[in-house]
Amino acid sequence: MVLFFQQLVNGIMLGAAYSLVALGLTLIYGILHIPNFAHGHKYMWAAFTSLFLVVNFHTNYWVSLVIAMVVLGFVGAGVERLVYRPLRNAPHVNSFIAAIGLLLFLESLSLIFWGADFRRFPTLYDKPIHIFGVAITLQRLLVIVAAALFIILLQVFIKRTWLGATIEAVAQNPEGAQLVGISIDRVSSLTFGIGTSLAAAAATLIAPIFLVYPTMGAMPNLKAFVVIIIGGMGSIPGAVIGGLMLGLMEALGGGYISTDYKDLFAFGALVTFLTFRPTGLFGKGVR
Amino acid sequence: MRKKHIGIILTLIFPVGLLMTATAWGADVVKIGYSGPLSGGAAKYGKNCEAGMIMAMDEINAKGGITVAGKKYKIEIASLDDRYKPDLTVQNARRMTSLDKVPAVFCPHSGGILAMMNFNEKDGFIVMGYTTHPKTVEMGNKLIIRMPPDIRAYASAFSDKAKERGIKKVAAIPGVHEYAKIWMDIFKEEWAKRGGVLTDVSSADYMKETDFYTHLTKVIAGKPDGILLIGASEPAGLIVKQARELGYKGKFILGDQAKLDEMTKVVSIDKLEGTIAVTPLTNRPIKDAPAFGKAYQKRFGEAEAPTFESASHYETVYILAYAMEIAGTVSDVIKIRAAIPQVFPLEKRGTLAPTGVYGLRDNGAQLRITYGTEVIGGKWTEPFGIRY
Numbered sequence: 001m002v003l004f005f006q007q008l009v010n011g012i013m014l015g016a017a018y019s020l021v022a023l024g025l026t027l028i029y030g031i032l033h034i035p036n037f038a039h040g041h042k043y044m045w046a047a048f049t050s051l052f053l054v055v056n057f058h059t060n061y062w063v064s065l066v067i068a069m070v071v072l073g074f075v076g077a078g079v080e081r082l083v084y085r086p087l088r089n090a091p092h093v094n095s096f097i098a099a100i101g102l103l104l105f106l107e108s109l110s111l112i113f114w115g116a117d118f119r120r121f122p123t124l125y126d127k128p129i130h131i132f133g134v135a136i137t138l139q140r141l142l143v144i145v146a147a148a149l150f151i152i153l154l155q156v157f158i159k160r161t162w163l164g165a166t167i168e169a170v171a172q173n174p175e176g177a178q179l180v181g182i183s184i185d186r187v188s189s190l191t192f193g194i195g196t197s198l199a200a201a202a203a204t205l206i207a208p209i210f211l212v213y214p215t216m217g218a219m220p221n222l223k224a225f226v227v228i229i230i231g232g233m234g235s236i237p238g239a240v241i242g243g244l245m246l247g248l249m250e251a252l253g254g255g256y257i258s259t260d261y262k263d264l265f266a267f268g269a270l271v272t273f274l275t276f277r278p279t280g281l282f283g284k285g286v287r
Numbered sequence: 288m289r290k291k292h293i294g295i296i297l298t299l300i301f302p303v304g305l306l307m308t309a310t311a312w313g314a315d316v317v318k319i320g321y322s323g324p325l326s327g328g329a330a331k332y333g334k335n336c337e338a339g340m341i342m343a344m345d346e347i348n349a350k351g352g353i354t355v356a357g358k359k360y361k362i363e364i365a366s367l368d369d370r371y372k373p374d375l376t377v378q379n380a381r382r383m384t385s386l387d388k389v390p391a392v393f394c395p396h397s398g399g400i401l402a403m404m405n406f407n408e409k410d411g412f413i414v415m416g417y418t419t420h421p422k423t424v425e426m427g428n429k430l431i432i433r434m435p436p437d438i439r440a441y442a443s444a445f446s447d448k449a450k451e452r453g454i455k456k457v458a459a460i461p462g463v464h465e466y467a468k469i470w471m472d473i474f475k476e477e478w479a480k481r482g483g484v485l486t487d488v489s490s491a492d493y494m495k496e497t498d499f500y501t502h503l504t505k506v507i508a509g510k511p512d513g514i515l516l517i518g519a520s521e522p523a524g525l526i527v528k529q530a531r532e533l534g535y536k537g538k539f540i541l542g543d544q545a546k547l548d549e550m551t552k553v554v555s556i557d558k559l560e561g562t563i564a565v566t567p568l569t570n571r572p573i574k575d576a577p578a579f580g581k582a583y584q585k586r587f588g589e590a591e592a593p594t595f596e597s598a599s600h601y602e603t604v605y606i607l608a609y610a611m612e613i614a615g616t617v618s619d620v621i622k623i624r625a626a627i628p629q630v631f632p633l634e635k636r637g638t639l640a641p642t643g644v645y646g647l648r649d650n651g652a653q654l655r656i657t658y659g660t661e662v663i664g665g666k667w668t669e670p671f672g673i674r675y
Contacts, residue, residue: 003508006533010500017497108326116330118521120553128532135533210497211521211553215328219495254501259489262501 002133007255008248013140015247016147017206021220022227022239023150024198030234031171031191033092034084037099039199040221041106042079044214046072046200047207048114051121061124065204069197076196077189085188110214123208139208146205150198151240157194158236167191171234226270232280241281245269315358317617318365319344319604320383320392320412322376322399325368328494329396332519332596333368336395336417339600340364342586343608353608356615362608365389371464373398377406384412390620391415391607395596397423397465404428411620415603417596419543420469424650430624431651434599436673441543441565442474444659444673448563449513449540450481452661457540458487458511460502460526462518467493470517470542486511491526493518499526500533507535517542524553531558538562547660547667548592559662566658566670568595568641579641598641603653605638606630 025039046068053064083102087094125138158164169177170187178184203217210216227246231238246266254262273280321340324333344362347353352361365387369375376399383389391413394400397420404426407414413430416423419438423431449457457478461467471488478485486509489502496502503526506514514530516523516539523545530539538561541547548567550559569580579601583593606627611617614626628647633640646654658670 003504006504007501010498010504013500014498111326111330116326116334118331118519118553120521126528126532128534130534137532206497211525213328213521214326214330215494220497223497251501254489255505259491259502259505263492 011248011251015244019243020202024195040217044217046203072200073197080192232283235282238282320389321366322379339597343604454513458506520549524550
């Protein structure tokens with residue numbers, strides 16, 4: 001029984017991590033309809049940024065989380081301005097290609113800038129806690145709590161604030177939003193900025209559990225795509241449920257059947273959803 | 288107007304370009320190929336290998352290069368990225384043999400090595416393989432050199448040691464790369480021969496996995512007293528750390544890819560208590576290892592740990608250079624290969640042999656004594672020798 005609960009907790013942690021990464025991705029997709037393949041690599045850059053702050057300037061962990069979010073927020077807005085905005089009226093495939101180009105660019109740049117080493121993120125919170133025989137570290141609990149917190153904050157921001165409302169308006173009807181005086185350009189930058197700073201938050205929270213290296217974003221990015229396909233492209237509750245489903249599937253499937261097939265469960269779910277419910281759990285239909 | 292500008296620029300650039308090619312013609316250059324992962328998850332490993340080669344190249348060139356049949360040659364390393372993918376290794380090898388006329392291509396992964404061995408005899412180049420894969424030297428290829436020892440040497444020595452330390456039940460978390468699979472198979476055989484029990488095998492992608500809790504929870508449930516890890520150092524270190532978090536108290540056995548000195552950057556040594564692993568390069572009782580370590584850190588910085596793969600590549604570039612001098616040719620690979628056994632001992636030639644390589648088997652396997660180490664009481668023990 002302890003074994004089951006341990007795997008359950010493992011799964012929830014994994015799911016929370018996936019949800020955190022998927023959150024920014026789904027926001028950007030939901031509003032701008034750009035498949036931001038480079039999301040995982042911005043996640044990687046964020047991890048390096050906060051690692052750099054913590055190691056070189058001995059910045060407080062939480063302060064560096066905020067700084068990384070702000071810095072990456074501006075980077076995200078800049079990327080939107082430089083890479084995606086000129087392609088807004090171009091065929092859709094162009095932004096696909098741009099996203100992949102950006103991904104390669106970011107990875108090579110990080111190799112030059114940070115080097116190929118695996119780095120360990122120093123953390124204050126890696127003492128294990130044992131609750132009824134189930135082991136978890138404080139950092140892992142933080143990931144779960146932070147995932148919940150960011151999801152609520154984002155939902156409140158979109159639904160309850162004036163700025164958030166402009167984002168939702170553009171998502172629902174870009175022409176209408178423009179007619180009432182909302183600047184599409186500004187909303188695009190804003191969305192990209194927020195989406196990328198969410199990636200920064202995810203990276204800073206997850207990095208202490210794992211290692212920091214230039215390709216660290218590739219797998220979380222892939223899993224985040226699975227999550228938003230399961231949950232429904234552009235849906236925030238979808239990212240949460242999708243993330244948890246995926247995490248639990250991997251932990252329980254991996255734990256009870258075989259870890260060799262762990263990714264098979266994840267991508268099997270992806271194929272199943274694409275076949276039988278391409279809009280995902282909370283999707284509103286494909287445009 | 289624009290066209291005129293281009294004309295002016297071209298007339299300016301042309302003589303400069305001519306001058307540059309002229310200087311390149313001035314000194315004869317022999318290129319040596321390297322195809323390895325320079326980007327992607329294994330980039331660090333690939334760069335370590337390349338670093339050893341670059342170091343040897345710089346040293347040789349600083350002394351004026353090599354003399355082959357009375358002519359001076361500078362050495363140049365032509366390196367291309369293959370991202371650990373055999374198909375790219377093949378492309379790189381073809382490009383380097385046809386464009387750069389390299390007599391040998393170095394490669395640090397079994398997939399690429401085996402792929403090149405399909406055509407290296409026909410296309411005429413020596414494959415310098417850094418892999419512990421036993422098959423590479425068992426196929427009768429006449430132009431293969433394998434640098435490190437065999438997996439079986441490690442697997443059997445570590446099985447003996449584990450037995451000696453009272454380990455009865457082993458669970459394994461091997462990587463998903465080819466090397467890890469073969470390591471696992473050979474360990475299974477050797478461990479069974481000694482009457483050991485294998486409780487669980489739970490493979491994990493060391494380069495991509497976000498978390499090892501799932502794997503560890505599963506294997507620890509089988510109550511093993513030893514966990515075998517086969518994969519890169521840093522992720523292996525992370526697995527050790529996470530295993531302790533989950534309350535695992537037993538020992539670890541590490542496949543030879545994981546190096547204790549690299550792991551201690553990720554996990555504190557007290558968590559590694561009871562680990563059986565290969566001895567870090569500079570802790571081996573080899574005369575030239577510390578000198579190489581110093582030179583390496585002087586060249587690449589204090590923070591860089593001199594690794595066994597850097598040292599092997601360093602030595603083998605020298606071996607190739609001397610073999611070309613002895614054979615009196617930079618292009619006849621059959622003669623160069625035949626001259627390699629005459630290079631030894633390296634000591635006589637005033638070259639460091641930091642891994643202690645002292646000879647070559649007919650099948651192309653380099654000979655040296657290798658070492659294993661245990662972690663006891665928060666320290667590395669005296670190395671024990673592994674003969675193969």
